[in-house]
Amino acid sequence: MNKTPTPVLSILVISHNQKDLLPRCLDSVLCQKLSVSYEVIVSDDRSTDGTWELIQEYEKRYPGIVKGVKCNSDLCNPSTRSERCGWNKATVYKHSQGDFFVNIDADDYLRSDDIYQHQLDLLMDNPTCSMCQQRIWQVTDGKPIETGYAWPVHPKLKEGAILTPAEAILNGIYGLNPTYMIRRNRAENPAEKYGRLYDDTIITLYHMQYGNIVFTDRADYVWVQYSNSISNSDKGDERELLYAILPYQHALLIPKFADLFMSVANLPLLHTLKKSLLGKIELQQNTIQYLTQFEGFIFQYYAKGQKGLKNRIRLARSLILYRQIRKGKKTDERARNKLYQLLIGDKTNRKDENSYV
Numbered sequence: 001m002n003k004t005p006t007p008v009l010s011i012l013v014i015s016h017n018q019k020d021l022l023p024r025c026l027d028s029v030l031c032q033k034l035s036v037s038y039e040v041i042v043s044d045d046r047s048t049d050g051t052w053e054l055i056q057e058y059e060k061r062y063p064g065i066v067k068g069v070k071c072n073s074d075l076c077n078p079s080t081r082s083e084r085c086g087w088n089k090a091t092v093y094k095h096s097q098g099d100f101f102v103n104i105d106a107d108d109y110l111r112s113d114d115i116y117q118h119q120l121d122l123l124m125d126n127p128t129c130s131m132c133q134q135r136i137w138q139v140t141d142g143k144p145i146e147t148g149y150a151w152p153v154h155p156k157l158k159e160g161a162i163l164t165p166a167e168a169i170l171n172g173i174y175g176l177n178p179t180y181m182i183r184r185n186r187a188e189n190p191a192e193k194y195g196r197l198y199d200d201t202i203i204t205l206y207h208m209q210y211g212n213i214v215f216t217d218r219a220d221y222v223w224v225q226y227s228n229s230i231s232n233s234d235k236g237d238e239r240e241l242l243y244a245i246l247p248y249q250h251a252l253l254i255p256k257f258a259d260l261f262m263s264v265a266n267l268p269l270l271h272t273l274k275k276s277l278l279g280k281i282e283l284q285q286n287t288i289q290y291l292t293q294f295e296g297f298i299f300q301y302y303a304k305g306q307k308g309l310k311n312r313i314r315l316a317r318s319l320i321l322y323r324q325i326r327k328g329k330k331t332d333e334r335a336r337n338k339l340y341q342l343l344i345g346d347k348t349n350r351k352d353e354n355s356y357v
Helices: 022-030 051-061 080-092 115-125 165-170 188-197 201-207 236-255 255-263 267-278 286-294 297-303 307-326 333-343
Strands: 009-015 039-047 066-073 100-107 129-131 135-142 150-152 180-183 210-213 223-226
Touching: 009 022, 009 115, 022 051, 022 100, 039 051, 039 080, 051 066, 051 236, 066 307, 080 100, 080 188, 080 201, 100 115, 100 210, 115 129, 115 180, 115 210, 135 165, 165 201, 165 210, 165 255, 180 201, 188 201, 201 236, 236 255, 236 267, 236 286, 236 297, 255 333, 267 307, 286 297, 297 307, 297 333, 307 333
Parallel strands: 009 039, 009 100, 039 066, 129 210, 135 223
Antiparallel strands: 100 180, 129 180, 135 150
C-alpha cells in the first residue's frame, strides 16, 4: 500500500458559518496548478449553518487532499472576534505538515490558478527568505471585482525584490498575512506559543524573524470587505485606541522587533494620547478584558479605568517624546528605549499602587 507523501505545501482555511462563501474559496484553492504535493486543511469554528457538512463533502470529493478539523474557540475564553480567529488559525496550523504554508479565510478567494506555484518558486529560489509576499486585491462585497484595488503600494515593491524585516516594518508595507507564503520554522510551534493571539499580524511578524521577504508584483488574493467584518467592528475613539496600541502589543509579543516598533509612524497614538489628556475614553467591557491580558503601562492604564495624576503625566511625557522621535529631534536608540519604558515599562521595576508599570 502506497503511503501518502508528506505535503510540501499546506493551505490553511478557517471558517465560521460560511457555507455559502466557502465553495468559492475552496474551488479557487483546488484549481491551483501545483507541481508539489499539498494539503488543504479547513478548520471550522462551531458552525451551525451546514458549513461542517459541506467540508465533509469536499473531503469525499478530494480524498487525501482536503481535511476538515473542528475548532471550538469558546475554549480560549475570547474577549474579541479577533481572538476567536486567532484560536482557529492556531488550530488549523497544528494539524498541518507542509514545509511551506499559506492561510486563507473562507470568505476570500484567489483570482488566478498559479499564484501559489509562483510564490513557491520564489521561495525555492531564495532560501534565505522566510516568506513570499504578494499584494492584496481589496473589493467591497457586492461590487464587481474590477472595482477593487491593489495594496500595499511602495517604490520598493517590485517583482523579485528582497525586503528586510526593518524595511517592511518601518515603511508599513507588510500586508495581510494570507498574502504571504511562509517557510515553516520547525524549531518551534508558534500556534502553541501564542494561542488565541495567533492572529494574522503575529503570524507574519513571527516568521519575519527568520529571514527576509521576497516580493511578487501580483495581487491575486481577493480580500472581500463586508460590513460586519472584524476590521469594521470597532468604531470611533475605541477603534483608534486599539490601532494606537497595536505596535506596542507587537513589541511585547515579538521583542526582536521592539526597537522598530518604537520608530514607526503612529498617528492614532498621537490622537489617543491627546484625547486621554483631556478626558476619559469610553471602552466596552470586551475591550477592557482584551487589554487586561497584556503587561505594560499603556495597556493597564486603559484596562484599569484611566486614573491617576501620575499616570496622566506619564502619558504626557510619552506624547512629547514620541513627537520628538517622529520629528527627528531624537533619533538614537536611547530615546527609543525611553519611549518603550514610558509606554510599556521595564519588567525589572517594582510595581506600586500608584503605577501600572
